[in-house]
Amino acid sequence: MNKRETMLGGYLAAAGTVAIWSGFILISRLAGRSPLTPYDVLALRLGTAALLLAPFCRDIAAAQWRDLRLWVLAILGGLLYGVCVYAGFKQAPAAHGAILLPGIQPFLVAACAWLLGGTEMAPERRLGLIGIALGIGCVAWPVFSGHTAWSVEMLIGDALILVSSLAWAWFTVLARRWGYAPWLLTRFIALASALLFLPIYLLFLPKALDQVGPGMLVLQGLYQGPGPTIVAMLLFLRAVHSIGAERTGAMVALVPVLAGVAAAPVLGEELSGWLLLGLVLVSAGAIQAVRPLRTLRSATCPT
Numbered sequence: 001m002n003k004r005e006t007m008l009g010g011y012l013a014a015a016g017t018v019a020i021w022s023g024f025i026l027i028s029r030l031a032g033r034s035p036l037t038p039y040d041v042l043a044l045r046l047g048t049a050a051l052l053l054a055p056f057c058r059d060i061a062a063a064q065w066r067d068l069r070l071w072v073l074a075i076l077g078g079l080l081y082g083v084c085v086y087a088g089f090k091q092a093p094a095a096h097g098a099i100l101l102p103g104i105q106p107f108l109v110a111a112c113a114w115l116l117g118g119t120e121m122a123p124e125r126r127l128g129l130i131g132i133a134l135g136i137g138c139v140a141w142p143v144f145s146g147h148t149a150w151s152v153e154m155l156i157g158d159a160l161i162l163v164s165s166l167a168w169a170w171f172t173v174l175a176r177r178w179g180y181a182p183w184l185l186t187r188f189i190a191l192a193s194a195l196l197f198l199p200i201y202l203l204f205l206p207k208a209l210d211q212v213g214p215g216m217l218v219l220q221g222l223y224q225g226p227g228p229t230i231v232a233m234l235l236f237l238r239a240v241h242s243i244g245a246e247r248t249g250a251m252v253a254l255v256p257v258l259a260g261v262a263a264a265p266v267l268g269e270e271l272s273g274w275l276l277l278g279l280v281l282v283s284a285g286a287i288q289a290v291r292p293l294r295t296l297r298s299a300t301c302p303t
Helices: 003-032 038-056 068-088 094-103 105-117 123-144 152-178 182-204 214-224 226-243 245-252 255-267 273-290
Strands: none
Touching: 003 038, 003 068, 003 094, 003 214, 003 226, 003 245, 003 255, 038 068, 038 182, 038 214, 038 226, 068 094, 068 152, 068 182, 094 105, 094 123, 094 152, 094 255, 094 273, 105 123, 105 152, 105 273, 123 273, 182 226, 214 226, 226 245, 255 273
């Protein structure tokens, strides 16, 4: 394969990653607007992913199953993230999730890395984080100034999505610090999270699987499980290998604005001028924030 074909394949892989991660926000919000409980959606995600990945988990050593650090990552990136994000989408619009999940990740990852090890930020990255902060301010201003209707439920949803984003930021920083391979993390987190969550879900948690049609169950199971968890990871790594971490990061940073704008025609959600400006600023800030990074190879979008 020549260089031109390699670059084209890399850009196509990055575009596929953006499409899957943008779709994750829309599909998750669609589940949130249905009778499904957050626990139903997480069970469909973990159950499907675990079934698909189980045949590839035979080479996970017994010592790795006893590794407490891997279990910490499974709780952060599998359970805490999953419960909070799906509960948040029951009450918060998709555009808010687009900002508070992939949009705010560079800010949260930088903050977690600084708290953990005092990592200094390049000036270019600080400029990007300022753009993200301004974008969030654009979204929050109409709400707190009284120009836009809001509810306690929506603010609770935003808070839950923010908690899920923070859990993913800690997951990203710790996974990078501890040096686990992405393929090991993908398999271990899916299977370990399923082993922890599914028995509790089956025995104790509320369910509403019988209140939706089989089409919704198939959509959530097939998309939430293999889509963001497996396919997007492989496409992301292919893109980083072919076109580099900076170009891949810049394309992935478009997820907030694409998902936020798509929520209007797809889900019928309002897209105000302030919200659109916030989405653009957050995406531009995220692009600027990832430009100086040379270690994006270990980072993933929160899905």
